[in-house]
Amino acid sequence: MNVSVVLFTADLRLHDHPPLRAALDGSRGSHASREVVPLFVRDRAVDAAGFAVPNRLAFLADCLRDLDAGLRERGGRLVVRSGDLVEEVCKVAADADADEVHMAADVSAHAHRRERRLRRALEAEGLRLHVHDTVTTAVAPGAVTPASSDHFAVFTPYYGQWARQGLRAVLDAPRFVRVPDGVGSEELPSREKVSGVSPGLAPGGETEGRGRLTAWLRGGVADYEDRHDDLAGDATSRLSPHLHFGTLSPVELVRRTREVGGPGAEAFVRQVAWRDFHRQVLAARPGASTADYRTKCDRWRSERTAREDVEAWREGRTGYPVVDAAMRQLRHEGWMHNRGRLLTASFLAKTLYVDWRVGARYFLDLLVDGDVANNQLNWQWMAGTGTDSRPNRVLNPLTQAKRYDPDGAYVRRWVSELRELPGAAVHEPWKLRGLERAAVDYPDPIVDLAEGLARFRRGRERD
Numbered sequence: 001m002n003v004s005v006v007l008f009t010a011d012l013r014l015h016d017h018p019p020l021r022a023a024l025d026g027s028r029g030s031h032a033s034r035e036v037v038p039l040f041v042r043d044r045a046v047d048a049a050g051f052a053v054p055n056r057l058a059f060l061a062d063c064l065r066d067l068d069a070g071l072r073e074r075g076g077r078l079v080v081r082s083g084d085l086v087e088e089v090c091k092v093a094a095d096a097d098a099d100e101v102h103m104a105a106d107v108s109a110h111a112h113r114r115e116r117r118l119r120r121a122l123e124a125e126g127l128r129l130h131v132h133d134t135v136t137t138a139v140a141p142g143a144v145t146p147a148s149s150d151h152f153a154v155f156t157p158y159y160g161q162w163a164r165q166g167l168r169a170v171l172d173a174p175r176f177v178r179v180p181d182g183v184g185s186e187e188l189p190s191r192e193k194v195s196g197v198s199p200g201l202a203p204g205g206e207t208e209g210r211g212r213l214t215a216w217l218r219g220g221v222a223d224y225e226d227r228h229d230d231l232a233g234d235a236t237s238r239l240s241p242h243l244h245f246g247t248l249s250p251v252e253l254v255r256r257t258r259e260v261g262g263p264g265a266e267a268f269v270r271q272v273a274w275r276d277f278h279r280q281v282l283a284a285r286p287g288a289s290t291a292d293y294r295t296k297c298d299r300w301r302s303e304r305t306a307r308e309d310v311e312a313w314r315e316g317r318t319g320y321p322v323v324d325a326a327m328r329q330l331r332h333e334g335w336m337h338n339r340g341r342l343l344t345a346s347f348l349a350k351t352l353y354v355d356w357r358v359g360a361r362y363f364l365d366l367l368v369d370g371d372v373a374n375n376q377l378n379w380q381w382m383a384g385t386g387t388d389s390r391p392n393r394v395l396n397p398l399t400q401a402k403r404y405d406p407d408g409a410y411v412r413r414w415v416s417e418l419r420e421l422p423g424a425a426v427h428e429p430w431k432l433r434g435l436e437r438a439a440v441d442y443p444d445p446i447v448d449l450a451e452g453l454a455r456f457r458r459g460r461e462r463d
């Protein structure tokens with residue numbers, strides 16, 4: 001009797017899951033298995049790299065519990081192990097007497113190394129590894145390329161080709177999953193045991209993600225084009241953690257959104273394509289997770305030389321209310337609105353002229369959707385070392401605040417010290433005088449915007 005191991009990584013779902021379907025039904029090059037071992041390995045190397053932070057561990061725990069519950073409804077269960085991923089997969093395959101392993105393709109340098117090691121180790125034991133595309137992306141990295149390069153460095157032409165790609169059919173969740181006896185599992189992790197979690201962290205899991213997607217497609221998506229930048233309106237999908245952990249399939253998400261149709265749906269799909277865009281950049285240039293994609297020879301201020309500024313930025317005490325509101329949202333929810341991410345990143349990398357890696361690291365420490373491809377490459381985009389065709393653009397926090405939080409509701413939500421200030425006055429507390437100023441316990445701006453801009457220009461001119 002054939003047995004396969006299905007290794008779940010960033011694809012923690014049962015619906016539209018090509019590796020699981022291929023293991024159960026067979027596919028080109030692989031046989032149908034009567035039994036499968038659904039396996040998740042808490043990879044020691046990911047922990048050692050500092051990637052296992054409380055918010056993502058808590059969300060992950062929800063995802064694993066929900067996946068296990070979904071498997072149990074189908075007669076199966078999830079096997080959880082921790083340690084060296086390659087060793088654990090080989091051990092489980094041996095325990096189950098499996099002859100094939102299925103998993104999703106991934107893009108980071110770590111994922112590539114891990115896949116190579118796993119293939120070698122399995123082949124040495126006479127087992128085959130099947131790696132499936134379009135599990136964590138809608139369009140696989142490298143599926144569309146320009147004539148002269150192995151990847152697109154500019155989004156618009158990438159999107160033109162991406163949008164014309166035919167997407168594979170969405171796969172149903174299996175009805176039955178039989179797991180062989182005798183394969184031991186560790187206890188499932190639980191969110192309650194993780195300390196240091198942001199108090200407003202969203203719940204994880206496929207059930208939650210699918211419910212959120214359905215509600216979004218029935219409601220919010222129609223207004224997405226007009227409202228996605230409205231900070232206080234909070235009118236984006238908040239599906240990013242589900243895409244990051246793979247509790248939602250990007251192929252299914254794009255297909256279902258296109259069925260809804262209209263300008264909101266179109267704008268939303270375009271935004272989702274940014275995710276695939278960054279993944280195809282990282283797949284082709286894995287070094288871009290730490291090194292400038294297009295260096296401007298910046299001599300950034302480091303965390304050490306700009307210690308007080310970096311601390312004020314992290315704590316949301318820069319004296320620029322919209323920056324501080326966004327940084328406090330990050331800390332409270334483990335998530336931040338895209339407009340907030342843009343303007344806080346611009347503030348750190350350009351106005352304060354601090355190395356983008358300092359900011360990217362802090363975001364990765366807190367973001368529940370913290371993702372090497374999206375985080376590092378969006379930071380590089382904003383720092384002007386990435387794929388932005390206007391690398392020297394600087395977002396003025398005051399202009400941004402007045403445009404995207406015109407009556408100040410977002411700032412009042414997150415910066416309690418300023419809650420009593422009416423309307424747009426909340427964006428310029430430095431204009432208060434006398435007793436009014438004394439009544440507000442809020443710092444003066446840590447930097448003069450014009451001086452910040454001049455420092456940034458001087459830094460860039462030196463190359």
Ligand code: FAD
Pocket residue numbers: 228236237238239240241243244268271272273274275276278336337338339341342345363367369370371372374375376378379382
């Ligand atoms: P929506 O507006 O509803 O968009 C739908 C989906 O499209 C998102 O869930 C996301 O998967 C994708 N998407 C949207 N905008 C982008 C974008 N600019 N780049 C890539 N994909 C996008 N996104 C992450 O998923 N993980 C990160 O670690 C991350 N770090 C970021 C850091 C910075 C400095 C910036 C400027 C952006 C970052 N983003 C990151 C992109 C974006 O801010 C988030 O994906 C988005 O805010 C998530 O909220 P949402 O699901 O409501 O997005």
